[in-house]
Every structure is written in C-alpha cells, then in structure tokens.
Amino acid sequence: MTPTPKLSTFSWKPAGFFVAAVKALNVWGLNDTETVKVLAACPGVPILSYQNLNVFVPQLTQLPLRRLTAPTRVSAYCINSTIAPAWLPTLTHLDIGFSNPQGVPLAAMLRRLPRLTNLALALTSSVEPSFTAEICASCPVLRVLVLFTTRAEDGEYQKQYAFDSRIVLVNAASDDDEDWNASLLGLPDFWTRAESVVDGRRGQATIQSI
Numbered sequence: 162m163t164p165t166p167k168l169s170t171f172s173w174k175p176a177g178f179f180v181a182a183v184k185a186l187n188v189w190g191l192n193d194t195e196t197v198k199v200l201a202a203c204p205g206v207p208i209l210s211y212q213n214l215n216v217f218v219p220q221l222t223q224l225p226l227r228r229l230t231a232p233t234r235v236s237a238y239c240i241n242s243t244i245a246p247a248w249l250p251t252l253t254h255l256d257i258g259f260s261n262p263q264g265v266p267l268a269a270m271l272r273r274l275p276r277l278t279n280l281a282l283a284l285t286s287s288v289e290p291s292f293t294a295e296i297c298a299s300c301p302v303l304r305v306l307v308l309f310t311t312r313a314e315d316g317e318y319q320k321q322y323a324f325d326s327r328i329v330l331v332n333a334a335s336d337d338d339e340d341w342n343a344s345l346l347g348l349p350d351f352w353t354r355a356e357s358v359v360d361g362r363r364g365q366a367t368i369q370s371i
Contacts, residue, residue, distance in 0.1 A: 179203045185345055189213055200224070210341060211235060222246035228254040233265050233282075240270045249273055254352065256281040256307075268299040279352055281307035283333070290321050297325050305355045309333040326362040329355040 183203040189212035200220035210230040226248035312318040313330040322328045340350040
C-alpha cells in the first residue's frame with residue numbers, strides 16, 4: 162500500500178492544512194506517538210485504511226469516517242470502546258480484510274453500525290456459511306458482503322454461499338494497493354465490482370419473476 166506521508170511533511174504545511182486537504186488516509190508502520198500525530202493532523206478524514214496491527218489509540222474513534230479498512234481486532238477495539246466512536250452512525254463501508262473473524266463477536270459488533278452497506282472479510286477455513294448468514298442478518302441495510310477467498314472461482318464452493326444474493330466471493334490475491342488507488346480516483350475497485358455483481362443478480366431475478 163502507498164505509505165503515509167513522512168512525518169516531517171506535517172511540519173512543512175501551515176496549521177490546519179491537512180484538515181481540509183486530506184480526504185483519505187492510509188496509515189501503517191507507525192508507532193503510537195507517530196500515529197497520534199498523523200490522526201490529530203487529519204481530524205476530518207472520512208476514509209481511513211489503518212494497518213497498524215498492534216497500535217490502538219483513542220484518535221481512531223474520533224474521526225468522521227464513512228469508510229474504514231482495519232484488521233478485526235482494531236475494528237473491535239473501536240466499536241466496543243467505552244466511548245462510542247464518532248463514526249458509528251456514519252460508517253457505510255468496513256473492510257476487516259485478511260483477519261480471522263473468529264474469536265470476535267462480529268455479529269453483535271456490526272449491529273452497532275446502522276448505516277453499514279458494504280462489508281468485506283476474509284473467508285477462512287473455520288468460517289461456515291451459517292456464520293455469514295448471521296452476519297448478513299446483523300446488518301439491516303447491507304448491500305454487499307465481500308468474502309475474500311482462494312476459492313472464488315470454484316463453482317461448487319460458490320453454491321454454498323448462494324443463499325444470499327448479496328454475498329460475493331473475491332479472489333484473496335486481489336491487489337490492495339491497486340484497489341486503494343482506484344477508489345481514490347473514482348475508478349472501479351473491489352467494492353464497485355461486487356456491487357455490480359449484486360445488481361446483476363437482482364436484475365436477473367426480476368426478469369425471471371416476470
């Protein structure tokens with residue numbers, strides 16, 4: 162992924178510059194102090210990719226996020242925080258990527274996100290179709306559930322998840338950096354491609370019902 166700008170960059174611009182200028186932020190490879198500095202400089206960012214696996218800072222809960230990409234345990238830390246995150250009522254896209262959702266009360270966690278329309282998580286060998294059914298039921302306005310898997314092209318495997326038209330299997334080898342940059346440029350990314358699949362299924366279902 163494209164790294165966060167060098168910390169020295171934040172000293173070159175006038176105070177408040179990043180508040181208005183930064184619309185998307187990709188944070189990884191920083192320690193606690195560095196993370197706090199970056200997030201504090203960009204308090205209005207609506208799109209955040211956060212890959213600091215073992216860095217949990219309160220600033221994560223204070224952003225007006227619409228989209229969040231973060232490992233399961235980071236997302237859980239925020240959503241289950243004593244002080245409710247500012248983005249609970251605004252978050253529409255959550256990608257917990259290649260983290261194993263087992264061991265985290267994911268369904269209960271997702272119920273706290275009333276506007277969540279797009280969810281992505283890794284499909285591990287320990288995740289059964291019944292688990293994904295519970296996830297779908299926990300998100301009242303869910304539009305698409307992307308499941309990253311190495312078996313996305315396996316027809317028989319796809320049938321196990323055909324019970325809900327919102328579920329889309331995506332190759333686990335998809336390029337994170339490419340998707341991130343495409344999204345910022347308004348180009349197709351894994352979200353828009355999955356949405357197109359779901360829309361196509363619904364359109365086909367409508368035709369068949371006529």
